[in-house]
Amino acid sequence: MAGAIYRKPILFAIVSAIVILIGTAVTMFIPMLTPQMHPKLENLKPFTPLQLAGRDIYQREGCNNCHTQTVRPLKTEVMRYGEYSKAGEFAYDHPFLWGSKRTGPDLARIGKKYPDMWHYKHFEDPRAFFAESNMPSYGWLKGRSLDPEDIKSHMDALSFPYTADDISGLSGKDEMDALVAYMQVIGIAVTKTAASEAKPRVKAEEPENPLAGDQKAIELGEELYEGNCEMCHGEHGKGDIGPSLVDNIFLYEEGDLADDDYFEIINNGTSEGMVEEGRTAKGGMPSFSDQMQKNEIWSVISYIRSLQKK
């Protein structure tokens, strides 16, 4: 009698439990027992004590409430952030921190995108970089020292490898150092090779700036410079986190570069060991090919040239 169940609460509870456990088993328990849920990229490494301490702070401050860490395999998303996320990148993420809301940009490919100094300055004052940013300032993390014993116990809980030097190296570091160290390791197991394949370096089509000396281009270039370049290269190209653009030293050697070299560096960014005109780069400059169109890049170059003449 099917109707009896509505008179027997214990039976009803048991049947309900079985009914909810069917979907649970098929979509959650059984997949968990298969290798497809435990992939690991070959060059993925467990977090170091400093990086884990940074990740703990990322969790504590609830960064995942505003920042995701998954790039979806959609064209514009790959253009904006970089190579789409792979299952094998997250084998050491306890828990995953993919998030569900992008009030701020995705961070899945933030690692090594900017130099450390960029992050220190940005955490301290996000509005110095983006005047209308709504991100809280995190300068207060500076000077809050880490507790090496605590971090050691966290490493042990996760069975991540570390050396005694790793732990003793933590004293003297503060929470900001740890958070920046974590930023720089996010998503780097994949980017190095795959991103450069996905986005081949583009050569400039013209050897010289077609917009050189054009007043309108200089004005547009100034505007673009303030929005994209000033946070690193300083006001009027005087240099800050990034090198000066008006001191006649380029890629660590005296002497100017040609227009097309400028174009290629802005368009493609730099990576460690990259060679441009016989000079070796140390990396740290992001690519602006997705943010700026060709004529916009040339306009920025016109603006930089106008600064150099002053």
Add this chain to the structure above:
Amino acid sequence: MNDYQYDNQTVRGFIISSIFWGVVGILIGLWISIQMWAPSWNIAPYFTFGRMRVVHTNGLAFGLGIGAIFGIFYYITMRLSRRPLLFPKLARFHLYLFNAAITLAALSLFAGMNQSLEYAELEWPLDIGVVILWVIFAVNIFGTIIKRKEEQMYISLWFIIATVVSVAVLYIVNNLFIPAGLFKSYHLFAGVNSANVEWWYGHNAVGFIFTTPILAMFYYFLPKSTGLPIFSHRLSIISFWSIVFAYLWTGAHHLVYTPLPNWIQTVAIVFTMFLIAPSWGSVVNGFYTVAPDWSKMRTNYLTKFFILGITFYGLQTLQGPTQGLRVVSQLIHYTDWVPGHVHMGTMGWVTMVVVASVYYIIPKIYDTEIYSEKIANMHFYLVLIGQLIFSITMWITGIQQGALWKAVNPDGTLKYTFIETLVKNYHFWHMRTLGGIIFTVGMLFFIYNIFMTIRKGKALSAIKREGVR
């Protein structure tokens, strides 16, 4: 002496506690809505958006939601079992423990102790506290139902039993964490697996905290307050079994286009579409229950709350599955559309039905009438308008965000930098705060009305006591 009096006081205690936590949660909600457009409202370290958002969600889901569920379930279970609670003292202890747990939960989240899984943020010692709370609750609910004096179990009891069983399974599995000290722990599961477990839990927390318990209230209080019987018993049977079966398959629709295996995403999307049927089973049942006499919408103030509530439930359960589809997800996922969706459910469906249940219970406990129907009507229209402003502005800004993120120039480069897409949200975020303020004012009318009803009820029972002497 009334056998129910002691238990009624426990019910009232839960209701007042849940209202208190509701006020805390709503005020923090307003605060963080301001932080979205005015970063100077972040006061480090305790009052930054990242920490306060979880106090908002936990405060309302567990403080207001679970608090109301505990109190109202005790009330319904007693009535449908025709007897007082089996363990009245245990229920009272449950009330005190609940408030202690929520207090510690709020403090720990402000302090940044956070497991980083949505709706499972509380650290492991508090998780153990939550499990104890739930066991106490289950013992009393099952005990009372087993010793009932009414042979048949009414629809609401099915939903109550399913809620008690499911939440226990969900909460325990997702909160399997490796402790690293008293205040820190790491998810037992990693990466894609961690994500799959979390959203199996996260989506079903919505299912078994914001859906089945609210349906239990709806099926009980709608007929009670209108005097009209439920339209179809058979429809409620079909809806019940299909909803508790299908819900558990759908969590991965939160993970569309992530590295989670594609087949799990697809299965989740298919079952999500299926869920429209049982959800609308309850919607249809609600509408047809009132259909014999629609004048109840005018003459009985509570009917409005229930019917608008179930209407938003209906819209929610159409919008939700639509969002699960890949073609829609790729546009609106990660945007403000999603908070717009969530708040239609919480402000339009859950809160509507909970406050209406409270409007029904409090006068019943004191054997009196509500203090003011006029204030209740004001409350109704304010929360309705506030919620609509909130949800609609968030849908618009969500679509805008999604479209701007995708916009490209003729030469194929991205048209907008991220900050350019963010800046365009500010007007909508101002509007959202306005909607929130209107909603909050509406809730203050509600609280005033309940407070005055209790005062009136206490005065009346004092007179009655005097009269007997």
